Amino acid sequence: MTIASIRRGYHVIKTVLQFGLDDLLPKHKTPWYFKLLRGCFFWLRNRHKDKNPAERLKLAMQELGPVYIKLGQMLSTRRDLLDDEWAYQLAMLQDRVPPFDSALARIAIEEALEQPIEDLFDNFDETPLASASISQVHTATLKSNGKEVVLKVLRPNVEAKIEADLQLMTQAANLLEMLLGDGNRLRPAEVIEDYRTTILGELNLKLEALNAIKLRNNFLDSDALYIPYVYEEHCYKRLMVMERIYGIPVSDTAALRAQGTNFKLLAERGVELFFTQVFRDNFFHADMHPGNIFISTDHPENPYYIGLDCGIMGTLTEVDKRYLAENFLAFFNRDYHRIAQLYIESGWVSEHTDVLAFEQAVKAVCEPMFNKPLDEISFGHVLLELFRTARHFDIVVQPQLVLLEKTLLYIEGLGRQLYPQLDLWQTAKPFLENWMDEQVGPKAMFKKVKTNAPYWADMLPEFPELIYDNLKLGRKLLGSQQQMLDKYLRYQQKSHKSNYLLITSAVLLICGTILFTQSVTLWPAYICIGLGCILWITGWRSRPKNRKF
Numbered sequence: 271m272t273i274a275s276i277r278r279g280y281h282v283i284k285t286v287l288q289f290g291l292d293d294l295l296p297k298h299k300t301p302w303y304f305k306l307l308r309g310c311f312f313w314l315r316n317r318h319k320d321k322n323p324a325e326r327l328k329l330a331m332q333e334l335g336p337v338y339i340k341l342g343q344m345l346s347t348r349r350d351l352l353d354d355e356w357a358y359q360l361a362m363l364q365d366r367v368p369p370f371d372s373a374l375a376r377i378a379i380e381e382a383l384e385q386p387i388e389d390l391f392d393n394f395d396e397t398p399l400a401s402a403s404i405s406q407v408h409t410a411t412l413k414s415n416g417k418e419v420v421l422k423v424l425r426p427n428v429e430a431k432i433e434a435d436l437q438l439m440t441q442a443a444n445l446l447e448m449l450l451g452d453g454n455r456l457r458p459a460e461v462i463e464d465y466r467t468t469i470l471g472e473l474n475l476k477l478e479a480l481n482a483i484k485l486r487n488n489f490l491d492s493d494a495l496y497i498p499y500v501y502e503e504h505c506y507k508r509l510m511v512m513e514r515i516y517g518i519p520v521s522d523t524a525a526l527r528a529q530g531t532n533f534k535l536l537a538e539r540g541v542e543l544f545f546t547q548v549f550r551d552n553f554f555h556a557d558m559h560p561g562n563i564f565i566s567t568d569h570p571e572n573p574y575y576i577g578l579d580c581g582i583m584g585t586l587t588e589v590d591k592r593y594l595a596e597n598f599l600a601f602f603n604r605d606y607h608r609i610a611q612l613y614i615e616s617g618w619v620s621e622h623t624d625v626l627a628f629e630q631a632v633k634a635v636c637e638p639m640f641n642k643p644l645d646e647i648s649f650g651h652v653l654l655e656l657f658r659t660a661r662h663f664d665i666v667v668q669p670q671l672v673l674l675e676k677t678l679l680y681i682e683g684l685g686r687q688l689y690p691q692l693d694l695w696q697t698a699k700p701f702l703e704n705w706m707d708e709q710v711g712p713k714a715m716f717k718k719v720k721t722n723a724p725y726w727a728d729m730l731p732e733f734p735e736l737i738y739d740n741l742k743l744g745r746k747l748l749g750s751q752q753q754m755l756d757k758y759l760r761y762q763q764k765s766h767k768s769n770y771l772l773i774t775s776a777v778l779l780i781c782g783t784i785l786f787t788q789s790v791t792l793w794p795a796y797i798c799i800g801l802g803c804i805l806w807i808t809g810w811r812s813r814p815k816n817r818k819f
């Protein structure tokens with residue numbers, strides 16, 4: 271444990287206690303050791319008694335920085351779990367984090383551009399348009415084409431703050447792995463390591479720009495999602511320049527209602543977007559909190575999403591994708607036996623797991639869900655329950671699926687907010703069935719042949735040469751194998767001969783010694799011993815020296 275992480279740990283405890291977050295725990299349920307620990311920090315009193323608990327939580331997260339703000343952003347989407355005041359306060363973490371000094375923003379932008387802002391932009395607005403966890407956004411007009419743009423610049427020193435928090439989290443995760451029996455199965459250290467890669471990736475705006483360009487290209491003809499144009503030539507590690515968009519934040523349901531938005535279509539398009547990104551493109555936006563999603567204003571009856579902040583993108587392996595799709599389908603079809611089987615086939619649980627017991631456990635979690643009205647079903651709740659169930663079996667938490675689960679939670683929160691009656695199953699099922707058909711049916715076979723055909727056609731002229739080379743290689747291999755065999759046989763022959771001589775010499779030496787001690791005439795003893803010595807020397811010298819063939 272480093273000094274920096276001890277200091278940071280103390281800062282976290284101090285913030286939690288000074289914003290009175292310990293008061294949020296019900297008194298009668300607080301364990302004695304927790305009360306004892308609280309007593310040890312008696313000088314850290316709640317200094318914000320005048321504010322309500324939700325506001326205190328928001329302020330504490332703001333104080334603690336980006337890693338905690340991101341956690342707050344995620345929580346803010348769970349309106350089904352939180353009261354309105356809590357969700358309202360946490361939603362402010364999405365784009366209303368206190369801004370940093372505009373003079374610092376100007377310096378950072380000019381450092382990245384290596385020239386004054388005014389050389390490239392007109393109307394640079396010193397007052398930020400928005401200020402979020404990682405960055406601050408300023409508006410301007412691009413001199414070269416007169417288009418409105420935004421300049422997104424990283425907060426000063428944000429990397430060091432995140433690194434300190436990650437170190438602390440890693441240490442906490444290591445401790446957890448040591449303390450908890452099933453800590454290893456949950457792989458907290460690995461999950462944190464994965465989060466580290468993701469969040470550090472978000473600190474590189476050049477990477478974010480490339481992600482945005484890729485996502486934009488994937489949805490260029492889509493009527494469900496629009497990604498703003500990115501000016502790649504003006505993007506750097508700490509600065510990104512892109513088209514300014516106008517839209518209504520997805521969380522502003524009052525404004526959306528006022529413009530007559532078709533909520534049902536919007537919610538269905540949200541689900542469709544999730545599955546298209548995961549299964550069709552294998553490239554999904556993994557930071558879909560409402561601060562990053564806007565709704566178009568041009569055709570409210572046919573609305574589309576506008577996506578920002580492509581810092582965190584997820585991908586899955588082909589195998590995981592396939593098992594996931596099958597899992598979803600089995601789930602929609604209430605085929606719990608198949609779910610249990612899939613978990614074993616994919617290696618997510620040990621092959622020694624009792625399939626029947628596991629199937630029953632999964633059924634116990636999922637079945638009650640189907641008996642509830644749609645607006646009471648929570649995927650988040652099911653995931654949580656499945657996770658708890660998993661602890662009784664040998665389930666290893668897959669880090670690559672954690673991002674996906676988080677995205678699913680966002681989507682659920684969003685869908686719930688827009689259109690509570692949304693039938694997730696009916697919207698997703700046809701899409702998945704179609705995708706599975708494309709993966710395994712004759713269509714898939716045809717597609718694979720079609721995809722590989724140009725490659726095979728390219729290779730065709732080289733076939734005779736390849737065949738000739740392979741035959742030559744085969745002959746060469748055969749030759750060297752024969753050589754190896756010959757060497758081995760010679761080694762064996764030498765070894766047998768030497769062993770034979772050594773054993774005979776030993777017999778002669780023993781006989782010679784006996785004759786020497788027992789008989790009156792000594793010359794037979796001398797002959798035996800002499801012969802024994804000669805044979806021993808010959809046998810020893812004829813030992814094979816090299817065991818390498």
Ligand SMILES: Nc1ncnc2c1ncn2[C@@H]1O[C@H](COP(=O)(O)OP(=O)(O)OP(=O)(O)O)[C@@H](O)[C@H]1O
Binds near residue numbers: 401
């Ligand atoms: N192209 C744009 N046009 C208009 N407003 C924008 C644009 N890009 C960003 N914004 C505004 O800036 C806010 C913050 O942007 P963004 O989410 O990209 O920053 P961030 O620091 O990565 O935030 P997060 O906390 O989500 O990580 C957005 O919520 C939005 O209000």
